[in-house]
Amino acid sequence: MTSLATRPLLDAVSDPAVGLLAVDEAPNPWFDPSYVTDNWDSILTYTGEHVRLTVLAVVIGAAVALPLALLARRSRYLSAPVLGLSTVVYTIPSLALFALLVPFTGLSSNTVLIGLVAYSLVILVRNFLAGLQGVPADVREAARGMGLSAAQTFWRVDLPLALPAFMAGLRIATVSTVALTTVGVLVGHGGLGQLITGGFAANFYRAEIVTGAVGCVLLALLADVLLAGAERVLTPWARAVRT
Amino acid sequence: MNDFSRAITYLNDPFNWSRPNGITDLALEHIGISAVAVLAAMVVALPIGVALGTARRGAGLVVVLSNVSRAIPTLALLTLFAVSPIGFGNRATTIALAVFAIPPILTNTFVGFRGVDAEVREAARGMGMSRAQVLGRVELPLALPLVTTGIRTAAVQVVATAGLAALVGGGGLGRLINLGFGQQDYGVMIAGAILVAGLALLTELLLATVSWAVTPGPRRLPFLQVRTSPRAGGVPEPTASGVPL
Numbered sequence: 001m002t003s004l005a006t007r008p009l010l011d012a013v014s015d016p017a018v019g020l021l022a023v024d025e026a027p028n029p030w031f032d033p034s035y036v037t038d039n040w041d042s043i044l045t046y047t048g049e050h051v052r053l054t055v056l057a058v059v060i061g062a063a064v065a066l067p068l069a070l071l072a073r074r075s076r077y078l079s080a081p082v083l084g085l086s087t088v089v090y091t092i093p094s095l096a097l098f099a100l101l102v103p104f105t106g107l108s109s110n111t112v113l114i115g116l117v118a119y120s121l122v123i124l125v126r127n128f129l130a131g132l133q134g135v136p137a138d139v140r141e142a143a144r145g146m147g148l149s150a151a152q153t154f155w156r157v158d159l160p161l162a163l164p165a166f167m168a169g170l171r172i173a174t175v176s177t178v179a180l181t182t183v184g185v186l187v188g189h190g191g192l193g194q195l196i197t198g199g200f201a202a203n204f205y206r207a208e209i210v211t212g213a214v215g216c217v218l219l220a221l222l223a224d225v226l227l228a229g230a231e232r233v234l235t236p237w238a239r240a241v242r243t
Numbered sequence: 244m245n246d247f248s249r250a251i252t253y254l255n256d257p258f259n260w261s262r263p264n265g266i267t268d269l270a271l272e273h274i275g276i277s278a279v280a281v282l283a284a285m286v287v288a289l290p291i292g293v294a295l296g297t298a299r300r301g302a303g304l305v306v307v308l309s310n311v312s313r314a315i316p317t318l319a320l321l322t323l324f325a326v327s328p329i330g331f332g333n334r335a336t337t338i339a340l341a342v343f344a345i346p347p348i349l350t351n352t353f354v355g356f357r358g359v360d361a362e363v364r365e366a367a368r369g370m371g372m373s374r375a376q377v378l379g380r381v382e383l384p385l386a387l388p389l390v391t392t393g394i395r396t397a398a399v400q401v402v403a404t405a406g407l408a409a410l411v412g413g414g415g416l417g418r419l420i421n422l423g424f425g426q427q428d429y430g431v432m433i434a435g436a437i438l439v440a441g442l443a444l445l446t447e448l449l450l451a452t453v454s455w456a457v458t459p460g461p462r463r464l465p466f467l468q469v470r471t472s473p474r475a476g477g478v479p480e481p482t483a484s485g486v487p488l
Binding site for chain 1: 320322325326399406421423424429435437
């Protein structure tokens with residue numbers, strides 16, 4: 001009964017004389033396996049949207065971030081504006097960014113996608129640039145001395161040496177994007193976030209909220225494990241050194 | 244853009260600012276919630292970060308905490324606290340935001356204090372400084388840039404995230420976004436978005452200036468520093484900020 005006192009909305013009707021609302025007498029468990037089995041189809045649909053938005057956002061973000069990072073490496077005068085701009089984008093709240101995009105892209109999932117690309121882009125540019133700047137200058141000079149072209153230098157020298165930093169950036173970007181996709185509920189395309197706000201709207205139905213929240217965390221962990229595995233496969237030399 | 248001009252009109256109407264539950268009230272509520280959340284997080288995270296950092300222990304714990312916090316959607320935590328016995332409203336919002344502000348402050352404080360050169364500490368002790376003097380006069384000034392970075396990151400994140408509370412019945416400037424969206428009045432929504440974004444940018448600028456002013460030694464504005472990526476071995480990056488929100 002103490003919980004009633006903290007619910008201002010229910011105060012008016014929680015007077016003992018009036019009696020209790022049916023809402024408060026009905027059990028509202030934190031997790032309910034029958035909810036998951038009964039709503040498996042819609043959970044799968046939302047998960048699919050979540051995965052699609054995340055993968056697209058990270059892939060597009062990486063495709064844009066790599067040229068930007070390569071450009072920014074060339075000089076301080078190019079890296080300063082790129083980093084400054086990315087700080088500004090990073091500071092803009094996602095809810096505000098999605099709201100600002102609505103007049104242009106409407107209630108489609110593109111609104112969410114564009115916002116997610118912007119954030120993953122910011123994370124990726126910084127990590128890509130840090131990785132590229134971590135390539136020793138004398139190694140690159142040696143590569144040029146051996147007659148490698150710019151493209152060859154990138155593929156055969158820069159990329160292998162910067163790969164751990166690249167993968168770290170991809171992991172951070174992916175995990176944050178999975179969490180951030182939930183904010184897309186503003187326009188109705190929040191993936192598993194739909195379950196969170198849906199349960200809130202349905203009389204604070206805890207089982208639905210927890211299912212959405214746990215689903216998001218599991219998705220993020222799964223993505224992280226997959227990318228960590230990919231990193232292991234892609235950098236066999238790192239394993240050889242460590243063992 | 245028609246909606247944008249309507250947003251400007253909305254923002255230019257003094258009544259929209261001064262009326263009860265107007266922009267001024269919502270902004271003060273927003274700032275109040277954020278300030279309490281950041282202060283609460285500092286009270287919890289700073290002592291733990293200093294203790295673990297000076298002892299050079301618990302790196303694994305800090306890394307796991309900062310990584311896991313990145314995977315949990317803020318919206319989920321805000322909603323979970325709102326439907327818990329705490330009840331929805333500003334108290335649940337504040338607690339959820341404080342929980343999210345802890346990892347950046349803890350990580351940066353930990354990294355800052357752990358990074359103090361062992362020889363510098365030894366020299367200070369050799370000069371006859373007590374343990375408290377070493378902490379206050381040697382380690383703190385050296386760790387300060389990272390500590391202030393952590394607090395700034397957490398504060399900006401909290402101010403930005405406080406807007407999400409409106410989606411689950413909380414207060415603050417996010418309410419304008421939610422209201423404008425619900426009423427299909429995109430002018431109000433954009434006005435809210437401009438205000439939330441402006442407040443977040445203002446917080447970043449203000450705290451960056453403060454940290455620049457209190458940091459001893461060679462001064463660098465914190466905007467243009469490249470974030471160093473975590474190397475193999477799992478060193479937490481200095482600005483483990485969790486999620487951009």
